[in-house]
Amino acid sequence: MNVIRGILLRREAGIAAMIVLVCVAVGLYKPQFLTLNQLRVILLLVPLIMIVAMGQMLVLVARHVDLSVGSILGFSAMITGMMFRDMPDIPWGLGFIVAIGTGALLGLVNGALVTVFKLPAIIVTLGTLNLYRGLTFIVSNARQVDRQFVPSELKAMSQTSPIFGIPWIIFMALGVILLAYWFTRHTQAGRQVFALGSNPSAAALRGVKVNQITLLVFTISGALSGLAGIMYASRWGFVNPSNTGAGFEFQVIAAVVIGGVSINGGVGTVSGVTLGVLLLGCVAAALPLLGIPGTAQGAIYGAIILVALIIDRSVRQHGFASLRWRRA
Amino acid sequence: MTATDTSARPSAVNESAPARPLWHVVLVRPETMTLVLLIAAVIFASHLSPYFLDVEYILRSFTLSAEFAIVALVLTMVIIAGEIDLSPAANMALSACLFAWAQAAGAPIPVAVAIGLAAGLAMGALNAFMVIALQLPSIIVTIGTLTLYRGLAQVIAGDKSIRVPDWFIGIDKVLVLGVPMPVVIFVVAALLLGLILAGTIFGRQIYQIGTNETAARYAGIRTRRIKLVLFLLMGAVAAIAGMMTASRLGSVRYDLGLGGELQMVLMAMLGGTYIFGGRGTILGTFLAAWLLVVVSTGMTVANLLPAIQLTVLGVLLIVAIIATNFIYSRTQR
């Protein structure tokens, strides 16, 4: 009985219920929403957000925030795309290393500014959000990398499938989810991120290397944004200096916050964030069917962030916070 | 091992630190840094192009940033009070869209202006409610409302631009004693807000709240009321700035003022406003606005791409906070 109650009171259950609710409601109105094809639409919509959200989750758990993820995504995608264009002979798999490496480097810069100068992450990443976007224009001379330059093998990852017609890109997102789960649950560093966010001063007393952990979370967030960058090239087949990744940070923050990650640090689960991203994907997929123009998406993300903040606050106030925590 | 001898401090602990000489007080102010940078930028830019010695040219260039600069003045006050608001650029877009939509739907201009203003106030009130009543951190709240307001603007305007009537267009072409109207408004606003911040009890209490909110509460200062006023003022001023932009551009799109939060925060930071609250002046932001205009115009004259200018602004923002923090950590014993 208690077990059932515990499960029902968990944040994940709430989000799952929301997903079901959205699907049923939209499905009743427009039955084609509940088709396999539609599922495919949703699943193709979410992998990029999913990957970046896992990094953002870590940053938020450590009591920071990273607004620059969209720009890091754009910059990494551009570097990789230009490499494909200018050096057509190199193996396409190398693109992953370049993209992830570039992203990690930019993330490291964020982390260094936050730790060395003791600056608030929000202002630092507001600065680098624009800085990295500008750099993207500079390196690319404001030119798009067109379809013909993106290796067809890379593009194929978003279409071809190893099994059941599920494209590779979804398996990659799944891989990142599992990695994130492993990191947050089973590594010393992962647990230290939670310790740091839960009680920073106590963490320092217990020997947690606060600066190093902070650098680590920003670097991971950057690296995952870089990975999402090359997957953007795979999914859409081009890289544009102004569009690629622009405004991505809001979708990601909305997904993470609705997924139960507390803005006060220390709280967040991979399963919650996964469901949060899926919920966002369902909503985004439902909009066109309901005749709501795509232009309404921004407003909906904004509303979702605010509602999630209010939920987070009332949960904290009424002491259910403990119930959001995953059992060991 | 013996004596962890952190040798006792000299017995003079009872005395206060000596006062600093006046030159020290003046020189180690962030505004001084801003002024020096401004002069340096003007000299440098005038080498780049003789245009920069042409006052009229500078004034005309300023009209492009005047709306952000006006909002940055209020933002300075919000940051001094220990909060932040990243939503005003989106607020500008939504108020302007509502204004343009209302007049396009046949409302007389005064009614449309009132609608825009009311929308701005309502947006400020929503921020205030989340921050003051629900006690959520303003940085995250205003990221949320920034997304929401911009999104709503997109819902209203779609991908189209809404035209405003011809006679409403061209606030930047109206000259007062040879000075474009937006610049005049900016200067008047700076004077007014500067006097309020430096000379009234309201301004004084803003500094006190930002320095130590608990102590302010204990001293009987109505901290919540003052923050409410600031957020509302922010909303109203953003709405006015939005409608000014509409007049300057002649039409309104949802992406009006997109990315403006960077410039606004940058103006405040360059002017020496302390990101953790309690310090900063309107004069600093006033100077920083001019500095930024000279820098951006200089970059335009030098034929730098807008995107590169964005990079420069991003770097400037980070350098400005580092410098300001450094100055304050040095002057605070």
Added chain:
Amino acid sequence: MSERGAPLLSARGISKSFAGVSVLRDVDLDLEKGEIHALLGENGAGKSTFAKILAGVHRPTRGTLRLNGEPVDVSSPLAAQKLGITLIHQEPISFPDLSVAENLVLGHAEGGWFSRVPWSQMTSEARRQMDLLGVDIDVTRPMRGLSIADQQMVEIGRALSSDSRLIIMDEPTAPLTPKEVDTLFGIVRRLRDEGRTIIFISHRLEEVQALCDRVTIFRDGNRISTDAIDKLDNADIIRLMIGRPLKEYMHKHNASIGDVALEVDGLTLPGRFQDVSFAVRRGEIVGLGGLVGAGRTDVACAIFGIQPAESGTVKVDGKPADIREPGDAIALGLAFVPEDRAQAGLFRTLSVEQNITAAIPRKIAPRGIIRRAVERVFAAESVQKLRIRLASINQPIGELSGGNQQKAILARWLLSDPRILVLDEPTRGIDIGVKAEFYDIIGELAAQGRAILLISSELPELLALCDRVLVMAEGRLTAEIPRAEATQEKIMRAAVPRAQIAEAAA
């Protein structure tokens, strides 16, 4: 117990001063293996500072520590832990979002970033510790929501799993129920029998009598005595704790006592204080004594509208007052000088002038616009009257010494010309010389016909200044003692909480 051979830990010549104020002087103390050793003393006597030095929270200004005869440098809490010394705070420091098991081992496990977290091993180790302690806590649940008693058990488990030989407990029983205290004592005794050493800091003498083997008494930063507990009774201990000669700090002004200015009736804020009623008359100084945590500051905050009470009434000058915010209280002529100067009083980076005039906006800015000249006169007069030592009235108040900062805060409230003053530990952290000035000022204020409520933990201060002394213990008023009958013993007896052990046994 002293004939057990080499002591576990011996301290020699330990001294500590904070910002030039000496709080611990030349303390020598040997702790034996397998004893429960009580540290006793008034608030500020130095016992907690000493304990924190042992645990690496503070570093001594002078002196040496030897552990098993070896000189050791306890440079940080982490270093202390590695040496086998654990400090258990009254309200344990924990990671509320992590599991009990993780809280138990965090900081013990070494290893690289990406080394595996041994969940099952960690969980079973945590279970083993909890079983050893005989407490029933699900170690997989998060720390958040555990009772304080359970959190203490986790901390003790933590100390045991790192095999601590010295466990310091700082007022562990204060937040516990009688039953929980019993459990705790059973465990502490067992730990002693295993050969560990426990330092037990408490204000509850009955508990000390029941539990401890030896007791060391601190007073004014000095170690006064160390004795086996059966050689002392409660009266001896109280005498030793307050034993200093009563200094004549001041000559009390003969203020004529007038009408009731402040009346509090049945004030209650659950969890903080219960049913508190008293009155303060014009020209009267009423002391409010008691131990730290007795609820005195909470009562003051409730009266002043910072954290209003849930029930009960406050009357000012005989009229019911509805005080919801400090502003309301100020309008009624109240003033409150808070205990925590840095947190609730100072605007550190703002000028002394602005700090002094912070509570009188109407006077310096009649129409909302600040009149500099008026403000300057107010501030300068205060500086002169209270003899605040500073270089310039424009310098940041953070640059002043503690005593002068406190004078500036007092000046802020005097400018509001209050009829009722609440002073919360106004002389804490202030040098003796400046203290005397404060006492003169307080006496003078009463002579002017103001009603004064003086919260203080220093008994001589209460005795010297007050017309009446109220005493609180555990959120309730326990005594009201007129000046003529007030003695340090009486106040102390009323301040020490009634033995809960006795209640539990009864």
